[in-house]
Amino acid sequence: MKTIFAILIAVLGLSIPSVAQSGGKTSGKAAKGISTAEVKVYGNCGMCERRIEAALSELPGVNSAEWDSATDMLTVQFDKKKANLQQIKEKVASVGHDTDDVRAKDEVYDKLHGCCKYERPAPMKVN
Ligand SMILES: [Cu+2]
Numbered sequence: 001m002k003t004i005f006a007i008l009i010a011v012l013g014l015s016i017p018s019v020a021q022s023g024g025k026t027s028g029k030a031a032k033g034i035s036t037a038e039v040k041v042y043g044n045c046g047m048c049e050r051r052i053e054a055a056l057s058e059l060p061g062v063n064s065a066e067w068d069s070a071t072d073m074l075t076v077q078f079d080k081k082k083a084n085l086q087q088i089k090e091k092v093a094s095v096g097h098d099t100d101d102v103r104a105k106d107e108v109y110d111k112l113h114g115c116c117k118y119e120r121p122a123p124m125k126v127n
Contacts, residue, residue, distance in 0.1 A: 033080045034063065039089065041067055041074040042098040044118045051116075055095045059083060 041052055049067045052074065056065035061082025067074045076088055089102035096108045098120055109120070 034077060035080045036075065036077045037085055037088075039074045039076065039085065040072055040100050041092050042072060042118045042121060043067065043069060044116050045069055047113055048097065048116050048118070051095050052092050052097055055091050056088065059087065059091050062088065 043049070043052060046069065049069055052067045053065045056062050056074075056076060061079040063077040063079065065074060065076045074092070078084075078088065086102070089099040092099060093102045093104040094108070096104045096112045096116070097118075098104050098109075100121065103120075103123065109117075
């Protein structure tokens with residue numbers, strides 16, 4: 001009986017540090033999850049740039065957003081746990097800027113400043 005007790009203590013003593021170690025590994029993963037993406041966002045000028053970047057600065061999880069009026073490309077850095085590309089596209093569409101698969105509402109586009117009225121991409125087919 002004494003030997004069984006001794007074995008039990010030995011097993012328990014060994015298992016406790018290994019549990020603590022695996023717990024440490026899991027928390028170490030939490031620092032990752034930042035993603036950088038390039039998205040085509042239709043627009044024209046510096047006003048569009050400020051509008052697009054200001055809209056994204058309000059979106060939780062977005063760390064940085066840079067839109068280039070020469071290439072129409074948005075470079076966005078975001079936390080994958082708090083935001084995703086669909087939300088980012090919907091946010092820029094909500095202030096009047098089309099992306100290839102999320103389109104701004106016509107009434108929002110119509111209210112854009114005259115110099116911002118970019119040439120819209122062809123509407124996608126509705127399935
Ligand atoms: Cu503009």
